Amino acid sequence: MMNFDQHKTRGFDFHNPVRIRFGVGCLEEIREITKGYHVILLTTPGFSRRGVVERVKKLIGPALIEVVDTIGPNPELDNLERTARMLQHLSIDMIVALGGGSVIDTAKAMSVMLSRDLETFSLRSHLENDALELDGVGIPVVAVPTTAGTGSEVTPFATVWDSVSMRKYSLTGSQVFPHIALLDPELTLSLPREVTIVTGLDTISHAFESVWNRNANSLTILLATEALRIGLPTLKSLPDALDDIGLRSRMLWASTLAGLAISQTRTALAHSISYPLTMHYGMPHGLACSFTLPSILCFNAKADDGRLEELALTLGFTTVEALNISLQELFQGLGVSKMLREYIRTVEQLEDLVPDMFTRGRSDNNMHQADYDDLVDLGGIIQA
């Protein structure tokens, strides 16, 4: 086993330009942030119904020129292009995204498209041709997450789905970073139990995936480890205390830390496995990218260069195995297997999708390369 301490002094680059504002009640700052801009607000029908949109509209005041409150889960390529064409006649110079990862990812795609001439730029051909990463300046996005979470408010990626070709794309580049992440834990208080669990699982997955990532460095590991130190016990308690603003704050902070970590490393095998499950069975992202974590932890432990052992020790466990047992107990308490069976009934359903579970730039980030049989084994958790 290589001593991981050697990696700690290895050179690396860390770039994240997102201004982070965190604190209970900081949503009020949207008034100052948007003053003097021409703002479009993107959100979901749910937030409109719950009255949050009315509050945000009042805060933004005359700067608000349009509200799109029809953003659904898992942004579809065709819908994104249609929405951009609908909005292109407006002179927008700021986008406020109020919602979960899908709303924030939609805002990122709008930022890219609306800062370009749509006569010559096609998001579809950009993604289909594996075009270069986007740099330059897009329309500034103010990301106001209402889940904890995807961490999308601090990452330079947007996930885009195409149900026609059954493909998932990642819009990537420094231009895709939001301008500001406005993190107000109060906004997560209204999240139902199951969404709280599933989005929390996404956070846990980001943190693990960043640690066992080939692109990990000492700073990303620090962030991801702290995300797990806070996130694991919080996710255990939160489902029984959904109104606890302290726990909500901790979960949102863990989500942001994990987001900062993956903003540099990207994700790895668990996410790679998840995409066809979401595409074919509509499995929520946070569930699809987390149910394999104990199996992948076990798989990666076989190739540990010391980082997993150190992670376990830092989190207060004597071994990686003890950490894994604790993770399995957490999943059992949260009802992960039960949720999984709502979408997948047989191991064969998983096995059929294994060839699609190798996503370039994700599965190959994993510190221990997995092949077809490894993935079939990892899917065995469905039997648990």
Ligand SMILES: [Fe+2]
């Ligand atoms: Fe994720």
